[in-house]
Amino acid sequence: MITERDCVALDEQDPLADEATKYYLPEGMLYFAGHSLGALPVAAQKRVASIIRDEWGEQLVGGWNGAGWYSSPARVGAKIAQLIGADADEVTVTDSTSVNLFKTIIAAMGLNTQRKICLTDREIFPTDFYIMQGIEELLGERFTLKAVQRDRIPEEIGDDTGLLVLSHVDYRTGDVFDMQSITRRVHQAGGLVLWDLCHSAGILDIRLNQVKVDFALGCGYKFLNGGPGAPSFVYVAKRHQENISQPLCGWMGHANPFAFDETYESAPGIRRMLCGTPSIIAMGCFEAALDELLAVSIQAIQDKSRKLTGLFIELMKERCADFGFTLISSQNDAIRGSQISYTHKQGYAIMQALIASNVIGDFRAPDCVRFGVSPLYLSYMDIWRAVDTLRIIMETEAWRNFQGQKKEAVT
Numbered sequence: 001m002i003t004e005r006d007c008v009a010l011d012e013q014d015p016l017a018d019e020a021t022k023y024y025l026p027e028g029m030l031y032f033a034g035h036s037l038g039a040l041p042v043a044a045q046k047r048v049a050s051i052i053r054d055e056w057g058e059q060l061v062g063g064w065n066g067a068g069w070y071s072s073p074a075r076v077g078a079k080i081a082q083l084i085g086a087d088a089d090e091v092t093v094t095d096s097t098s099v100n101l102f103k104t105i106i107a108a109m110g111l112n113t114q115r116k117i118c119l120t121d122r123e124i125f126p127t128d129f130y131i132m133q134g135i136e137e138l139l140g141e142r143f144t145l146k147a148v149q150r151d152r153i154p155e156e157i158g159d160d161t162g163l164l165v166l167s168h169v170d171y172r173t174g175d176v177f178d179m180q181s182i183t184r185r186v187h188q189a190g191g192l193v194l195w196d197l198c199h200s201a202g203i204l205d206i207r208l209n210q211v212k213v214d215f216a217l218g219c220g221y222k223f224l225n226g227g228p229g230a231p232s233f234v235y236v237a238k239r240h241q242e243n244i245s246q247p248l249c250g251w252m253g254h255a256n257p258f259a260f261d262e263t264y265e266s267a268p269g270i271r272r273m274l275c276g277t278p279s280i281i282a283m284g285c286f287e288a289a290l291d292e293l294l295a296v297s298i299q300a301i302q303d304k305s306r307k308l309t310g311l312f313i314e315l316m317k318e319r320c321a322d323f324g325f326t327l328i329s330s331q332n333d334a335i336r337g338s339q340i341s342y343t344h345k346q347g348y349a350i351m352q353a354l355i356a357s358n359v360i361g362d363f364r365a366p367d368c369v370r371f372g373v374s375p376l377y378l379s380y381m382d383i384w385r386a387v388d389t390l391r392i393i394m395e396t397e398a399w400r401n402f403q404g405q406k407k408e409a410v411t
């Protein structure tokens with residue numbers, strides 16, 4: 001049996017224990033939704049105040065050059081590159097993940113117009129799927145979407161596959177796809193691959209270059225703590241950069257935006273993935289969050305993530321075994337992202353009861369409760385407390401008070 005004392009001991013040995021002081025969380029809250037919206041880094045709050053007052057307020061339009069606003073997509077992209085095993089000039093920061101999916105999928109499919117099939121996991125995050133459906137409607141015969149069951153992906157990769165689009169971590173179960181073997185398989189079949197890193201960037205030790213990934217993207221507001229609606233990042237392997245063109249060819253991706261030419265000419269390198277003017281306040285908030293994250297090693301984060309999620313699973317087995325939860329996340333560290341999911345018939349009511357007790361997780365229809373685990377601001381004792389709170393809710397049946405409640409717009 002794992003005891004409370006064991007958890008205290010784990011915290012005492014934790015090399016990341018002090019990181020939590022760099023994040024603001026309301027007193028008494030146990031926050032298990034970092035996979036959805038990361039916590040506020042104290043430094044980000046200061047940085048945003050400074051951008052507004054010292055940069056926008058004092059420098060006004062001079063900020064584009066003087067405060068490094070214009071170069072911020074590349075500068076912030078270079079910081080993300082360090083986290084995902086890419087070179088500095090292979091990543092930029094712009095738009096939202098949904099918009100970057102649109103741009104990148106069309107750009108990737110344009111590299112080999114002989115192959116029209118875009119293969120994906122039919123249970124991929126909905127926005128990815130919707131964007132692919134929209135592209136199919138837009139491109140007609142030039143694009144065929146083929147969505148198959150997750151475990152059939154490897155066998156469906158064939159010599160007609162133009163592009164494989166996958167989410168590195170499944171948003172419901174937290175399962176991790178084997179990036180290396182799948183990427184290799186696609187390449188052997190002569191296709192290209194795009195990895196969505198929304199749920200893995202900032203958590204897993206990703207090596208895009210080593211694995212020879214073609215394209216990747218992800219959002220800034222989950223485990224990267226960039227703030228609600230933070231800009232997204234996009235990676236294009238250097239070998240593809242000069243050959244792609246993306247459909248949202250706005251002026252910031254032009255070779256020379258301030259020449260005000262009549263015709264579009266793609267900028268060299270990763271900059272051609274830009275569309276319009278970056279959102280500077282959001283960018284600054286995101287950059288401050290990344291600076292905090294880069295102060296610790298991604299290996300240490302991944303290691304603690306596996307230990308925390310492993311502890312969660314063990315404690316649930318020991319203390320909540322009789323309450324009807326079915327674990328849908330893997331018990332194998334190597335294929336588990338930083339989230340633990342269970343299904344339960346009363347999942348929505350149970351999560352509402354947890355939230356009322358200040359343990360914040362989330363719920364995904366129809367019956368999935370999710371606990372995101374950020375190693376930067378959660379401790380081993382926090383895992384203990386969360387599972388214990390859940391045990392009490394189940395034992396006392398406190399969740400019944402939340403049955404039949406109307407669901408909020410955002411669950």
Ligand SMILES: *Cc1c(COP(=O)(O)O)cnc(C)c1O
Pocket residue numbers: 096097098099125127128167171196198199219
């Ligand atoms: C969170 C998430 C998104 C979000 O896209 P937005 O454009 O930021 O709303 C997209 N794809 C995956 C896999 C995600 O997990």
